[in-house]
Amino acid sequence: MWLRARVCAVRDETPDIRTLTVDVDGWLGHRPGQHVDVRLTAADGYQTQRSYSIASAPEAGRLELTVERLDDGEVSSWLAGEARDGDAFELRGPIGGYFVWDVTMAGPVQLVAGGSGVAPLLSMVRHRVAAAGDQPMRLLYSARSLNDVVAHDELVDLAARDSGFELVLTLTREQPPGWSGHARRVDAALVAEALWGPETEAVTYVCGPTRFVESVASALIGLGYRADSIKTERFGPTGTP
Amino acid sequence: MNDRTLDGNALGGLLDDVFAFEITTARCTCDGCGAVRVVGALRVYADAPGVVVRCPDCDDVVLRFVREDGNNRVWLDMRGVRVLQIRSAG
Numbered sequence: 001m002w003l004r005a006r007v008c009a010v011r012d013e014t015p016d017i018r019t020l021t022v023d024v025d026g027w028l029g030h031r032p033g034q035h036v037d038v039r040l041t042a043a044d045g046y047q048t049q050r051s052y053s054i055a056s057a058p059e060a061g062r063l064e065l066t067v068e069r070l071d072d073g074e075v076s077s078w079l080a081g082e083a084r085d086g087d088a089f090e091l092r093g094p095i096g097g098y099f100v101w102d103v104t105m106a107g108p109v110q111l112v113a114g115g116s117g118v119a120p121l122l123s124m125v126r127h128r129v130a131a132a133g134d135q136p137m138r139l140l141y142s143a144r145s146l147n148d149v150v151a152h153d154e155l156v157d158l159a160a161r162d163s164g165f166e167l168v169l170t171l172t173r174e175q176p177p178g179w180s181g182h183a184r185r186v187d188a189a190l191v192a193e194a195l196w197g198p199e200t201e202a203v204t205y206v207c208g209p210t211r212f213v214e215s216v217a218s219a220l221i222g223l224g225y226r227a228d229s230i231k232t233e234r235f236g237p238t239g240t241p
Numbered sequence: 242m243n244d245r246t247l248d249g250n251a252l253g254g255l256l257d258d259v260f261a262f263e264i265t266t267a268r269c270t271c272d273g274c275g276a277v278r279v280v281g282a283l284r285v286y287a288d289a290p291g292v293v294v295r296c297p298d299c300d301d302v303v304l305r306f307v308r309e310d311g312n313n314r315v316w317l318d319m320r321g322v323r324v325l326q327i328r329s330a331g
Contacts, residue, residue: 001258037254051254095253097266098281210246232282234247 002039003027005091007083008062013150017116018080019055019066024091027063030054032123033100033205033233036065036093038075050075053119053207053233054094057126066150068116099233101205103133110195112186112216113141114208117235118150121207125165129158138166140194142186142212145174168194186212188219198224203231210234249283255292255306259315268326273301275323296321 009021032054039049050073056064069080083089101109101124111121118141128137143149149169159167170182170190182190196202204225206216213234220230249265256264265281276298283303286293291307303321308314 035250035253051251092254092257095257095265096250096281097253097263098279099248099250099265214246227282228279232248233250 002090002092005038005063005089007085007087007089009085010083013066014148016080016148017066017068017150019064019150020079020083021056021062021064022091024063028094029058030063030094030123031058031097031100032102032127033120034094034096034123035120036063036091036095038065038079039090039092040075040078041090048074051095051235052079053123055119055122055126057123057130059127059130066116066119066122099205099207099231101127101203103128103131103135105203106135108136108138108196108200108202110202110204111137111139111141112191112195112204112206112208113139114186114212114216115143115148116150117206117208117212117233119207120233121205122151124205125155125158128165129162134164136164136166138168138195140168140170140186140191142170142172142208145171146176146179170194186216186219188215188222191216191219192223195220198226198229201229203229205231205233207233208235245286245288247285247287248281249279249285249294250281251285251287252280252283252292252294252306255308259317262327262329266328269303269322270324270326271296271299271301271303272321272323273303274299277326291316294321 003024005022005024008023011019035051035053037049037051041047052065055066067080070076113121155167158165172185175183206213213232253265267280269280270277284295284297294304301321305318307316
């Protein structure tokens with residue numbers, strides 16, 4: 001069922017990524033990790049739709065979608081470019097019960113993000129804070145440069161004041177002067193170095209471009225993680241269908 | 242596997258009005274190899290005229306899905322699904 005959504009705020013996260021706060025008529029809430037389908041209809045009736053992850057915690061009053069502008073993305077170029085306060089569009093969701101984590105799930109949890117794939121993982125991070133979850137959580141986040149890190153200050157602050165949350169950044173293209181963090185793509189060696197071992201029985205959520213997710217998932221399997229402890233969300237080059 | 246491959250999780254919205262239950266958490270037995278996987282963990286190829294879902298273990302086609310423009314008709318080919326195990330919400 002398609003619901004009517006209205007943009008109530010727009011915030012630039014990075015040069016290419018924007019967060020839209022939306023009001024949705026009849027919204028019933030979501031679980032961290034779920035996504036929505038957005039449908040746009042042109043004046044001539046042409047319709048196009050794409051999936052976007054929810055970045056806000058369920059506890060937040062309003063829904064936030066964090067969207068990367070893609071060169072060939074009809075929907076993303078509108079959402080992350082032209083959409084303004086008060087603009088309306090259609091939305092369906094929340095969708096998906098597989099790539100979902102909440103504080104009722106026991107044990108340590110690791111999140112691995114490639115670029116804007118951090119969006120559904122941010123919902124999990126924010127939910128853990130809002131619901132006072134005590135599960136150890138680690139986020140390994142790969143971005144091109146420091147300017148491309150979504151919610152950078154929020155994540156750094158959280159890691160500084162919450163001993164249960166760890167942030168590991170890797171900047172693949174450009175590093176600021178004096179950068180002491182990782183500076184390479186997430187490969188098997190970095191997965192082994194930056195994540196917990198399989199003996200911790202951690203559950204790992206991986207989200208990003210298809211090739212990124214594939215390489216991280218293969219590395220985890222190679223390190224001895226059970227396949228059913230790894231949950232993946234590939235978003236392909238133009239977002240999900 | 243190519244750089245346009247998606248996860249079964251992407252099927253949630255597409256099949257939302259076809260099934261009365263949450264499809265991405267249903268367990269699917271592949272008819273090709275017998276592997277049991279959660280639908281959310283299957284491979285999805287959405288660039289074909291329809292959507293093709295394949296088993297990550299043996300690469301056989303599990304399910305194909307085509308929706309007519311205007312959403313008037315849907316074709317669902319479930320040739321590779323031997324068993325679908327559904328957990329009810331209640």
